[in-house]
Amino acid sequence: MKKKIGVYICHCGGNISDYVDVEKVKQAIENEGGVFLAKTTMFACSDSNQKDMVEDIKNNELDGVIVASCSPKLHLTTFRNVSERGDLNKYSYVHANIREQASWAHSDDKAGATEKAIHIVKAAIAKARLSESLEPNKIVAKKAVAIIGGGVAGMKAAIALSNMDCPVYIIERKYFVGGRVAQWNELFTTNETGKDLVTRLYNDLVKRSNVTIFTGAEVVKNTGSIGDFKLTIKITPRYIKENCNQGRLQEAIDACPVELPDDFNFSITNRKAIYHNFPSEYPQLPVIDIKNCTRCGKCEQICESIDFSQKEENIEIQIGSVLMATGFDPYTPIEGEFGYKEIENVVTLPQFKRMIDMSDKTLTFKGKEIKNIAYIYCVGSRQEERENKYCSRYCCTSAIHEAIIAKKKFTNINNFHFNRGIRAYGKQEILYNESSKMGDIYLQLTEDSPAVVSKNGTKTIVKTNDILTNGREIEVEADLVVLATGMVPRADNSVGSLFKLPKGRDKFFNEIHMKLRPVETFIDGVTISGSCQGPKNIMESINSALSAATKSFSYISKGELETEPIVAVVDSGLCTWCNLCSEACPFDAISMKEEGGKSIAFINNSVCKGCGMCLPVCPTDAIDLIAYSNKEIESMIDALAND
Amino acid sequence: MANIDPKFGKALKEYGAIDFNACYNCGTCTAVCSLSTPEDSFPREMVRLSVLGLESDLTSSLKPWMCYYCGECTTHCPQTANPGELMMSLRRWLTSKYDWTGFSGLLYKSLPLSIIVFIVTAIGVILFAAEESFNLETIIHFGHYFEMIAIGAVFSFILLPNLIRMWYFVILKPKIKVSFSTYLKSFKELIIHMFTQKRSLGCDDNEVRWIEHLILVIGYLSLLFTTVFLDWFSSQNLFIILLGYVESAIIFVITVIFVQSRMNKSKEVSKFSQPSDWFFIIWLLLMGLSAFMVRAFIDLDILESNIWMYLVHLIVLVQWALIIVPFGKWTHFLYRSFAMYFDSLKRNQG
Numbered sequence: 001m002k003k004k005i006g007v008y009i010c011h012c013g014g015n016i017s018d019y020v021d022v023e024k025v026k027q028a029i030e031n032e033g034g035v036f037l038a039k040t041t042m043f044a045c046s047d048s049n050q051k052d053m054v055e056d057i058k059n060n061e062l063d064g065v066i067v068a069s070c071s072p073k074l075h076l077t078t079f080r081n082v083s084e085r086g087d088l089n090k091y092s093y094v095h096a097n098i099r100e101q102a103s104w105a106h107s108d109d110k111a112g113a114t115e116k117a118i119h120i121v122k123a124a125i126a127k128a129r130l131s132e133s134l135e136p137n138k139i140v141a142k143k144a145v146a147i148i149g150g151g152v153a154g155m156k157a158a159i160a161l162s163n164m165d166c167p168v169y170i171i172e173r174k175y176f177v178g179g180r181v182a183q184w185n186e187l188f189t190t191n192e193t194g195k196d197l198v199t200r201l202y203n204d205l206v207k208r209s210n211v212t213i214f215t216g217a218e219v220v221k222n223t224g225s226i227g228d229f230k231l232t233i234k235i236t237p238r239y240i241k242e243n244c245n246q247g248r249l250q251e252a253i254d255a256c257p258v259e260l261p262d263d264f265n266f267s268i269t270n271r272k273a274i275y276h277n278f279p280s281e282y283p284q285l286p287v288i289d290i291k292n293c294t295r296c297g298k299c300e301q302i303c304e305s306i307d308f309s310q311k312e313e314n315i316e317i318q319i320g321s322v323l324m325a326t327g328f329d330p331y332t333p334i335e336g337e338f339g340y341k342e343i344e345n346v347v348t349l350p351q352f353k354r355m356i357d358m359s360d361k362t363l364t365f366k367g368k369e370i371k372n373i374a375y376i377y378c379v380g381s382r383q384e385e386r387e388n389k390y391c392s393r394y395c396c397t398s399a400i401h402e403a404i405i406a407k408k409k410f411t412n413i414n415n416f417h418f419n420r421g422i423r424a425y426g427k428q429e430i431l432y433n434e435s436s437k438m439g440d441i442y443l444q445l446t447e448d449s450p451a452v453v454s455k456n457g458t459k460t461i462v463k464t465n466d467i468l469t470n471g472r473e474i475e476v477e478a479d480l481v482v483l484a485t486g487m488v489p490r491a492d493n494s495v496g497s498l499f500k501l502p503k504g505r506d507k508f509f510n511e512i513h514m515k516l517r518p519v520e521t522f523i524d525g526v527t528i529s530g531s532c533q534g535p536k537n538i539m540e541s542i543n544s545a546l547s548a549a550t551k552s553f554s555y556i557s558k559g560e561l562e563t564e565p566i567v568a569v570v571d572s573g574l575c576t577w578c579n580l581c582s583e584a585c586p587f588d589a590i591s592m593k594e595e596g597g598k599s600i601a602f603i604n605n606s607v608c609k610g611c612g613m614c615l616p617v618c619p620t621d622a623i624d625l626i627a628y629s630n631k632e633i634e635s636m637i638d639a640l641a642n643d
Numbered sequence: 644m645a646n647i648d649p650k651f652g653k654a655l656k657e658y659g660a661i662d663f664n665a666c667y668n669c670g671t672c673t674a675v676c677s678l679s680t681p682e683d684s685f686p687r688e689m690v691r692l693s694v695l696g697l698e699s700d701l702t703s704s705l706k707p708w709m710c711y712y713c714g715e716c717t718t719h720c721p722q723t724a725n726p727g728e729l730m731m732s733l734r735r736w737l738t739s740k741y742d743w744t745g746f747s748g749l750l751y752k753s754l755p756l757s758i759i760v761f762i763v764t765a766i767g768v769i770l771f772a773a774e775e776s777f778n779l780e781t782i783i784h785f786g787h788y789f790e791m792i793a794i795g796a797v798f799s800f801i802l803l804p805n806l807i808r809m810w811y812f813v814i815l816k817p818k819i820k821v822s823f824s825t826y827l828k829s830f831k832e833l834i835i836h837m838f839t840q841k842r843s844l845g846c847d848d849n850e851v852r853w854i855e856h857l858i859l860v861i862g863y864l865s866l867l868f869t870t871v872f873l874d875w876f877s878s879q880n881l882f883i884i885l886l887g888y889v890e891s892a893i894i895f896v897i898t899v900i901f902v903q904s905r906m907n908k909s910k911e912v913s914k915f916s917q918p919s920d921w922f923f924i925i926w927l928l929l930m931g932l933s934a935f936m937v938r939a940f941i942d943l944d945i946l947e948s949n950i951w952m953y954l955v956h957l958i959v960l961v962q963w964a965l966i967i968v969p970f971g972k973w974t975h976f977l978y979r980s981f982a983m984y985f986d987s988l989k990r991n992q993g
Contacts, residue, residue: 414649437665468668474645
C-alpha cells in the first residue's frame with residue numbers, strides 16, 4: 001500500500017478550470033489516505049511543471065504520482081517519463097482524465113463537473129495506492145528473418161536485411177522467383193522490363209552467403225512468437241537434377257504430351273507438365289508439375305537429369321521475425337462482367353500485357369488482327385454495389401502505359417479508354433499526357449452508366465454515355481476489349497491465417513496504423529510489405545519492403561527484446577483448464593501446460609497484449625491482468641461509487 | 644448514338660489544328676471565354692467533338708463562328724492544347740464543308756496546289772493581255788467588266804449555293820422549325836453583324852482590333868463600290884478620284900498593321916498563320932496598293948508607258964476574285980454574319 005502519493009490537478013489553461021473548480025478538487029482529495037501532496041497547476045505538461053514534479057518526486061521520495069488532466073492518449077507517456085526521471089517506476093504513475101470526462105463533457109453543469117472530477121481523482125488515488133512497480137518482459141530474439149514471398153518486395157527486403165548482417169530465408173511458393181513483376185514487360189518510368197528487375201535482384205541475392213532461397217516452398221506450421229518463431233516449411237522438389245543439360249531438357253519439354261493452361265500467361269497460352277515460364281528464368285532450372293504429370297516417362301527417356309525419385313521434404317527454421325511479401329492476385333471478372341468469358345475478344349489487362357509481350361510486328365488475337373482496342377477501367381475496383389470498394393492504384397497507369405506500348409509497337413492501333421476518371425498520379429501523369437497527345441481517346445463515365453460490351457453479328461461493340469460529351473451515347477467497334485482489372489488479395493492466403501494476421505475490410509493484410517505504423521501488424525514480430533497489404537505499384541512495394549525490413553530487423557537486432565509487462569497472469573490454484581480463455585484470446589497467447597499434476601492455462605508473455613478478453617470468461621476467476629487486477633478495479637469502483 | 648472517328652483529328656490537323664488531343668477536359672477554356680454562355684458554351688465542347696471526330700455534330704454547329712479568337716482560351720490552357728487555333732481550324736474546315744465544289748478544302752490542305760493555282764491565274768492574265776497586244780484601253784475595259792461579272796458569277800454559282808448548304812447543315816438537317824416571319828424578323832441581325840462585327844466587341848480589350856477591322860471592311864467595300872460602280876480608273880470627278888485614293892490608302896495601312904502583327908506573333912490571334920491567312924491579308928494589301936498605284940500612274944500620265952502596273956493590279960484582282968473570294972478566307976465575311984442570322988433563327992424557332 002502506497003503512502004506517499006503526489007497529486008497534480010491541471011487547469012489546462014482554462015479548458016478544465018473554466019468548468020471544474022480545481023481548488024475545490026484539490027481540497028476534496030488532499031486528505032485522502034496515501035496522499036502526501038496535492039497541487040494545482042496551470043499546465044501540467046509544461047516544462048516548468050514537469051521539472052517541479054521531478055523535484056517533488058525526488059525530494060519527498062514519492063511512491064505514486066497522479067496527474068488529473070487530459071486524456072491518457074495525449075499525455076500518459078509524458079508523465080510516465082516524468083516519473084522515471086524522478087527515479088520512480090513508471091507504472092507507479094496513474095492518469096486521471098478530468099478534461100474529456102468532466103469539464104468538456106459537462107460544461108453546462110459546473111458543480112456536477114467538479115463533483116465528477118473529484119470522484120475520478122479519488123478513483124485514481126485508489127488505484128495508485130495498489131499500483132506496483134513493473135519491469136518490461138525480456139525475450140531472447142533469434143537474429144534471422146523469414147520472408148514469405150519471393151517477388152520484388154521480398155527480394156529487395158532480403159537484400160536490405162542481408163546488408164544489415166541478418167540471415168534471411170526467402171520462402172517462395174512458386175518454383176521461380178520474381179512474382180508478378182516477372183510477368184510484366186516494359187515498365188514505367190524506365191524502359192527496363194520486369195524480367196530485368198527480377199534478374200538484377202536475383203543476381204544480387206545469390207551472391208550472398210546469408211540468404212537462403214527456397215522455391216516450391218510453403219510454410220505449413222508456425223509455433224512460437226516474436227523473437228522465436230519456429231516455422232515448418234514444406235518443399236516440393238522440381239524432379240530435375242541440378243546442373244542438367246539444358247539442350248536435352250528442352251527436347252524433353254517438347255516431348256511432354258500434357259498441355260494445360262499456362263498461368264504465367266494468365267491462361268492465354270498452354271504449357272507442358274514439364275516447363276519453365278521463359279528461358280533463363282530464375283532459378284534456371286525447369287520443373288515438373290507433378291500434379292498434372294501423367295508419368296508417361298517420355299521425358300525421362302530423353303533427358304537423364306529428370307529424377308522422379310526426389311521427395312517432398314519438411315524442414316524447420318528458427319527465426320526472430322517474419323516479413324510477409326505474398327503479393328496480390330489480379331481480379332478475375334465474374335462471367336459476363338463486361339462480356340468476360342461470354343464474348344471471345346474480351347481479355348483482362350494482365351492477359352493483354354502478356355499478349356503484347358509475346359507478339360511481334362502484328363497484334364493478333366484468335367487469328368484476327370487488332371486495330372481498335374477498348375479499355376474498360378476500374379474492373380473489380382471502386383465497386384459501389386459489390387465488395388471491392390477501394391481503388392487499385394496501378395491499373396489506370398498500367399492500362400495507359402500498355403496502350404502506348406501497343407501503339408508504338410504495332411501499326412494502326414486506335415485506343416479508346418472507357419474510364420471513371422483517370423488516376424495517373426504523380427509522375428505517371430506524363431504517361432497520360434503522352435497517350436492523349438498520341439491521339440488516344442478518353443471516354444469518361446460513371447458507375448451509374450457503365451460501359452456496355454455487346455455482340456452485334458461478328459462485331460464487338462462497346463457503348464457508353466460519355467459525360468465529357470454531354471452524356472451522349474457513344475459507341476466503339478472494338479477488335480479487343482481489355483478489362484483493366486484491379487488487385488485483390490491472394491486467393492490462397494492460408495499463410496496469413498497461419499500467423500493469425502488481421503485483415504482489413506478489403507481483405508488485404510492490415511497494418512496497425514495506416515500512417516504512423518504502416519508495416520507493423522498486431523501480431524508482434526510479423527511485418528507486411530508490398531501488395532499483400534493493399535494495391536501498390538512496384539515503387540511503392542519496394543518502399544514498403546525496405547521499411548518492413550528495417551522494422552523486422554529492429555525487433556531482433558539486439559538479440560533481446562522487451563515487451564510490455566501488462567499481461568494476464570494465471571492463478572494456478574484456481575485454474576481448472578476449461579479452455580474458455582484460450583478460445584477467447586485473439587492472439588493465441590494461451591496454451592495448456594501441466595503443473596503439479598494438473599492441467600492449467602499458460603500465458604505466453606511475448607504474445608499476450610494485455611487486452612483482457614480472457615478475464616471475464618474465466619469461470620473460476622483464475623486470471624488477473626497485471627496493473628488492472630480485480631483488486632485495483634474494485635477499489636476504483638468503490639471510490640467512484642462512494643458519495 | 645455516335646461513332647467515334649479517330650481519323651478526324653488527323654484530318655483537322657491539315658486545316659491548322661495543333662495539339663488539341665492533349666485536352667483533358669478541364670474546361671478552363673470555356674470558363675475564361677468572354678463570349679461563351681451557359682446555354683451556348685464553347686470551346687471545350689468543340690475540342691471534345693473534334694477529338695471524338697463527331698463530324699455531323701460539328702457541321703451542324705454554329706459555335707466555331709461564335710468565336711472571335713481573342714485567344715484567352717489558348718493563353719490559359721494548362722495542357723497547351725490550343726483551343727483558339729482549333730476553333731480557327733474548325734472555321735476553315737467548315738468553310739470547306741459548305742463549299743459544294745470541294746475546292747476550298749483542297750486549297751486549305753495543299754500549299755503547292757494554292758501556289759500553282761495562283762501562278763496559272765497570273766499566266767492566264769498575261770496570256771490574255773498578250774492576246775490583246777497589251778492594249779491598255781482594252782485591258783482596262785476588260786478589267787472593269789471582269790470585276791462586275793466575277794462578282795455576279797462567284798456570288799451566284801459559288802457563294803449562294805454554299806450559303807444554302809450552310810443553311811441546310813445548320814437548320815434543315817437538324818430539323819429546326821423556323822417560321823417565315825422569323826426569317827424576316829431576324830434579318831436585321833444579318834445586316835448588323837455583316838457590317839459591324841459587333842459580337843467581336845465581346846472579347847476583352849478588343850476595341851482597337853475591332854475598329855481596325857471595321858475600317859478595313861468599310862474601306863474594302865467602298866473601294867469595291869468606287870471601282871465597280873463609280874468607275875474610279877476612268878472617272879474625271881475629283882471627289883471620286885480622291886475617295887478612291889483615301890479608300891485604297893486605308894486598306895494598305897490597315898493590312899500593313901495586320902501583316903506586322905502576324906509577323907510579330909504578339910497576340911494569340913496572330914501567332915499561328917496558315918497559308919490561307921497570309922494569302923488573304925497580303926492580297927488585300929496588294930489590292931489596295933496596286934489600285935492606288937494604278938490611279939496614281941493615270942494621274943501622273945505614265946500608265947501608258949508602264950502598262951505592267953495595270954497588269955500587276957489585274958493579276959491581283961483576278962486571283963482575289965477567282966481564288967480568295969470564293970474559296971479562301973474572304974468567305975468568313977459571309978459565314979460569320981450568316982451564322983449570327985442562323986443562330987437568331989435557332990433561338991426563335993418553333
